[in-house]
Amino acid sequence: MEHISYIALGSNIGDRFEYLRKAVMALRDHTHISVLATSSIYETDPVGYVDQACFLNMVVKVVTSLSPFALLAAAMDIEKQFGRKREVHWGPRTLDLDILLYNHENIETEQLIIPHPRMLERAFVLIPLFEIDESLIIPSVQRPLRSYVEQLSDQGVRIWKSREAVAELFMPSGKEGG
């Protein structure tokens, strides 16, 4: 079975671009994951714990045969591989991968909540997600993504690298990864 999922990536320590690039490469290299689309990369003001550096954020669309829990494990593996430190809640991190959506499923367990519980307030997630797919419906609320994007306050989200440049750099052969 093939499942569509959207994954948000963020980094605000060290070579932020390189962390995102390596993470997308690792997703592409995974036997059971293919990356279908990448958003632009945005530079974003920190949300939550604000006394930290700006993030680079992006979203990727994948197709996978993995269950949501196996996909979470794969994402956490990639985070670990790049030496993520998580000392401060919502604080600085080399690399953060959040699973936003998985098909149209609603999942609520201790380790995994989908749709990601904080995504609907976060411009750094909604703007790149909307860029990839303007017609998404958020299954937990049965509302179009568009209605959330239209109501976003200005949270300091700026294009840092264009969608075309990201696609060229992250999907070098022009072919979809997997």
Ligand SMILES: Nc1ncnc2c1ncn2[C@@H]1O[C@H](COP(=O)(O)OP(=O)(O)OP(=O)(O)O)[C@@H](O)[C@H]1O
């Ligand atoms: N949709 C999801 N995607 C990724 N992790 C999730 C999801 N739902 C629940 N989790 C759990 O969240 C934990 C990661 O929390 P973490 O400390 O990285 O949160 P954070 O990234 O700092 O904050 P936030 O979740 O607000 O982005 C994981 O161990 C995972 O079990």
Ligand SMILES: Nc1nc2c(c(=O)[nH]1)N=C(CO)CN2
């Ligand atoms: N701009 C921005 N702010 C954040 C981010 C992030 O990825 N980007 N991640 C957080 C915890 O997941 C907390 N705050």
